[in-house]
Amino acid sequence: MYRKKLMRACLTGLMVVTVATANVAPVFAAEAPAGTETTTSKASVVKAQFVDAAGTVVAGGDYFVDADGDGVFNVSELPVPEGYKAETVGDFFTKDYADTALQVTVDKIAKASIINVQFMDGNKVVAGGDYFVDADGDGIFNLSELPVPEGYELSLAGDQFVKDYAGKTTQLKVKAVKAATMKVVYKDQTTQEVVGEETLTGSRQDADGNYVFDAAVDFNIPFGYQLAVDYPVETLKAGETKTTECLVTARETVLHITFETQDGEVVGTKTVSTTSQGADGECWTFMLGTDFDLPEGYKLAEGVDQITNIQIPFGSTGGFTMIVEKEDKSSIVKAQFVDEAGVVLAGGDYFVDVDGDGIFNHTEVLEWVPEGYELATLGDFQVEFYKETPLQFSVTKIAEEPEKPDPEDPNKPEKPEDPDKEDTGKEDTNKKDDKKEDTKKEDKKKTSPKTGDETSAATAALPVGVSLAAILAVLVKKFK
Structure with missing residues (x-):
C-alpha cells in the first residue's frame, strides 16, 4: 500500500505541460494548480511550396497544420x-x-487600376477607352503606359497619380x-x-528617333523576284523622304524529272x-518534246497512265517521275x-x-547459221x-576431225585360242596373273636399252625354244 501511494505522488510531481509555441520551453510543475486542466497540442508539421504560373517558387517552408x-x-x-x-484547394493527409x-x-x-482616357488632336478624338495602369498598385503610373494611337x-510626359483619373474621362x-x-x-x-515600285512609311525607330528601313524586312519584293544584292539598313529622320533603286532577279521555276522503268530502275534524270x-x-x-525529251532508246511505258x-507554280521548284521502257528500233x-x-x-x-x-x-545472224556450217560472208x-530481196550468206561446211588411232601396240599379236582344248568350266589354277605378267614385261622393257626394234624378247627366243623341244623329243624316243 505504501509503494502505491509513493508512485502516485511521483507521477503527480512529474506531470509535463507542452506549449504549442516554438519559442517557449516545456514547463515542469511539481504540482498542478487547483482547477487547471492539462492539455497536449496535436498539430503536425508539413512542408509546402507556393508556385506561380511561371513555375517560380515564391515562398515555402515548414508549417504547423492539423490542430x-x-x-x-x-x-x-x-x-x-x-x-x-x-x-490549389482541398484536404490532404499530413503524412504525405x-x-x-x-x-x-x-x-x-x-x-492595377483602370482609367478612362481620350486622345485629342485639337478638338478631334482620335482614340480612347479604358486602360490598365499602375500594375504594382502604388497609386502612380507613367503616361508611357498608355497606348498612343x-x-x-x-504632348505630355511623366508620372501621374491614379486618383486624379479615377471615376472620370480624362482628355x-x-x-x-x-x-x-x-x-x-x-x-x-x-x-x-x-518591275515594280512602292512607297514605304517608317514604322520602326532607333534609339535616336530615326526611322529604320531594312530591305530584307520592310521591302515588298514583286512576286517572282528576289533581291539581287544585299542592301544595308538605311535610317531617315522624321519627315525625310528618299527614293532608292532596288535591283532584283527573277526567281527560276525549276522541274527535276526522274525517268524510271516499271521495275524501279532509274535510267535517266533531267532538270529544266x-x-x-x-x-x-x-x-x-x-x-515533253518541247522542254525536255525522254532518254535515248526509251519510250513512255505502255499501260501506264501519266501526264x-x-x-509548276511560278518561282517554285518541283519534282516528277516518268515511267519509261526500252524502245525497240530493230528492223526485219x-x-x-x-x-x-x-x-x-x-x-x-530476221530481226536485226x-x-x-x-x-x-x-x-547479228550467227545464231541462225545452219548447224554444221560456218558463215563465210562477213x-x-x-x-x-x-x-524485200533476201541477202544470201555464203556458208561452208565445217570439216570433221579425223578419228585418232587406238593407242594400243599394233605389233603385239593377240593370244591365239587352242581349238582342241576342251572347256571344262573350271578355272585354270595354273594360269598366271596376266596383270602381273604384263607388269613384269613392261618393267623389263623399260630397263632394257632401246635398239630401234620394239619386238619383244619372248618373240625373238621362240624359234630357239621350238628347236630344243624337238631335240628332247628325239632323245626320249631313242632311249625307249
Whole structure:
C-alpha cells in the first residue's frame, strides 16, 4: 500500500505541460494548480511550396497544420504569401507531406487600376477607352503606359497619380508625327526593266528617333523576284523622304524529272527551268518534246497512265517521275544461207539493227547459221536493201576431225585360242596373273636399252625354244 501511494505522488510531481509555441520551453510543475486542466497540442508539421504560373517558387517552408490531430489538413491552413491567392484547394493527409513539399499553385492578386482616357488632336478624338495602369498598385503610373494611337505622340510626359483619373474621362492632347518615307523602285538586274515600285512609311525607330528601313524586312519584293544584292539598313529622320533603286532577279521555276522503268530502275534524270514570270497562284507548264525529251532508246511505258505536261507554280521548284521502257528500233530483213554448191540450206525473216541506225552486221545472224556450217560472208549491210530481196550468206561446211588411232601396240599379236582344248568350266589354277605378267614385261622393257626394234624378247627366243623341244623329243624316243 505504501509503494502505491509513493508512485502516485511521483507521477503527480512529474506531470509535463507542452506549449504549442516554438519559442517557449516545456514547463515542469511539481504540482498542478487547483482547477487547471492539462492539455497536449496535436498539430503536425508539413512542408509546402507556393508556385506561380511561371513555375517560380515564391515562398515555402515548414508549417504547423492539423490542430485537431486527425491526420488531415486543408490548404486554407497554410499562410499564402502576401499579394497572392491560392489556386490549389482541398484536404490532404499530413503524412504525405512530412518529408515531401506540397506544391500549392498561386496567382498574383492584380493591383492595377483602370482609367478612362481620350486622345485629342485639337478638338478631334482620335482614340480612347479604358486602360490598365499602375500594375504594382502604388497609386502612380507613367503616361508611357498608355497606348498612343499610331502616327501620334503625347504632348505630355511623366508620372501621374491614379486618383486624379479615377471615376472620370480624362482628355490627353496628342500631335501627329510626320514619319519618314522611302520610295522604292524595283529594277530587273538583267534587263534593267522596272518591275515594280512602292512607297514605304517608317514604322520602326532607333534609339535616336530615326526611322529604320531594312530591305530584307520592310521591302515588298514583286512576286517572282528576289533581291539581287544585299542592301544595308538605311535610317531617315522624321519627315525625310528618299527614293532608292532596288535591283532584283527573277526567281527560276525549276522541274527535276526522274525517268524510271516499271521495275524501279532509274535510267535517266533531267532538270529544266525557266525565268518566265506569272501572277501569284499561276503555273508554268513544262512539256515533253518541247522542254525536255525522254532518254535515248526509251519510250513512255505502255499501260501506264501519266501526264506529259507538268505544271509548276511560278518561282517554285518541283519534282516528277516518268515511267519509261526500252524502245525497240530493230528492223526485219530477208536472208538465205547458201552452201558452196549454191544450195539454199535455210532462210527467212530476221530481226536485226536493234539500234535503228539502218545498218546491221553479219554477227547479228550467227545464231541462225545452219548447224554444221560456218558463215563465210562477213561485214556490214544496209537494212533497206534486204527488206524485200533476201541477202544470201555464203556458208561452208565445217570439216570433221579425223578419228585418232587406238593407242594400243599394233605389233603385239593377240593370244591365239587352242581349238582342241576342251572347256571344262573350271578355272585354270595354273594360269598366271596376266596383270602381273604384263607388269613384269613392261618393267623389263623399260630397263632394257632401246635398239630401234620394239619386238619383244619372248618373240625373238621362240624359234630357239621350238628347236630344243624337238631335240628332247628325239632323245626320249631313242632311249625307249
